[in-house]
Amino acid sequence: YKHRIQVEILDAKTREKLCFLDKVEPQATIAEIKNLFTKTRESKECHNEHDHSFGQGPLDGTRSCARSCQAEGCDTILPTDPQWYPARQSLRLDPKGKSLKDEDVLQKLPVGTTATLYFRDLGAQISWVTVFLTEYAGPLFIYLLFYFRVPFIYGHKYDFTSSRHTVVHLACTCHSLHYVKRLLETLFVHRFSHGTMPLRNIFKNCTYYWGFAAWMAYYINHPLYTPPTYGAQQVKLALAIFVICQLGNFSIHMALRDLRPAGSKTRKIPYPTKNPFTWLFLLVSCPNYTYEVGSWIGFAIMTQCLPVALFSLVGFTQMTIWAKGKHRSYLKEFRDYPPLRMPIIPFLL
């Protein structure tokens, strides 16, 4: 015998009653409730069959949805309401608590016959793939503008000239291949566990990636560029570091892809495979970040350019934060997690 559960959804900030779902299956997941919530909000287009009366005020609990038309059978929402599609919604048991996961099942939550959920609008959402593509296409394109010395950058007499230093051309190849690799990986390799992120992230991330790319490219392709102090030897060493780290980074991304079957959200501990580049998994939780930082260090040595070094440092800081987070969640999730592993740098950090 199934007891149906009543679900009421309140605004986490104002405690205003947003929605009341009568008779929800106990096996319903949070994702399904979000869908129901969206539907109740969408079906509120009124069809002009009567005059709307908005007089009762938002706290009239007898109505299914607050701020809606008070006429019988009509739930027209005030026109200011945004479109709350499921990815925008965060539902919680406590107004200030953690968001419930989409996979959580209603029955298994500490609720009685009536579940009160608190809603927060996460703002406009955008898919990860879109964000990644914009983030990476920018630097690729911007760098080339500086490489080809398009007008209005270095002064008229340098327009479309080419640098006499070999390292400048090599650097452009490395930089471009790096971002082409990232773009292709975004399209064909990565599997994203979270479908979306807030829209404002794209502005933040693009400012970071595009801005740094322009800043670095400006100096590397500058007519007054000074080549590396130790000449060809330094460039060769740097190129070796760069190439090894790029291969390593790619290997890790492939290994992580193979770990998670398409469409699933399961998490497993990643282990080294036959590919020697993945053996770094013995020592760190996020070798993809280790290799990424390594690539940028290689690029900084190759170009001997201070802004590149700064970009590596900022990137390293950010990736360390991510790696620590991921490391912590691995430790929390798996009791048998290899104790030797550190988040990003073997034995150190």
Add this chain to the structure above:
Amino acid sequence: MAAAAATAATKGNGAGGGRVGAGEAAGTRKKKGPGPLATAYLVIYNVVMTAGWLVIAVGLVRAYLAKGSYHSLYYSIEKPLKFFQTGALLEILHCAIGIVPSSVVLTSFQVMSRVFLIWAVTHSVKEVQSEDSVLLFVIAWTITEIIRYSFYTFSLLNHLPYLIKWARYTLFIVLYPMGVSGELLTIYAALPFVRQAGLYSISLPNKYNFSFDYHAFLILVMISYIPIFPQLYFHMIHQRRKILSHTEEHKKFE
């Protein structure tokens, strides 16, 4: 980099303004403040800073009376001004170690912008020191800081006179724009000298493949006031409404 607001907008220094007001009105004590040792230290720090800025205020008045003119008063208070404004760097440390519940990033930004103005502009460009604009921000800072540090001191001792609370959340209405004007005019006055001397600038070619144009940087700093100033100013207006209205209601009930 709106340095005048600087510290005016920081939430707290041992005893946050907002928290004191709200706590009193709700009849509850603050949950966790600094420990007794930290409180003692903070009281000493704030007393010393209040005294320091009082020294600057007295110095200004005495120099004015002695000279009979308000031009170039900067030289008479240069040393204590540098010392006590630099001493504000400790506030960042207080936030970092958690004895003051303000954001480290916000506090650093505010304190650093003032320290920047004192050392990287006024100290570094001798030609601007006799400008009246310097005096404009120095006076605004001095009054703000005397009130702010005494506000913290009294708050820490749990005896905050209403007058000080009122002054802290009222005088900024005039002092903040005054300080900002002084700062902007001073930076503006420094621009030609910075360009002429190539001060703190690095040019290509060099083996680090990096250049820095301090002149352009200062212009960027000036532009950055445009979005920041109104934001901080209205934040303070909002705080004022919140905190002072709380107190008035509270008084009525008594």
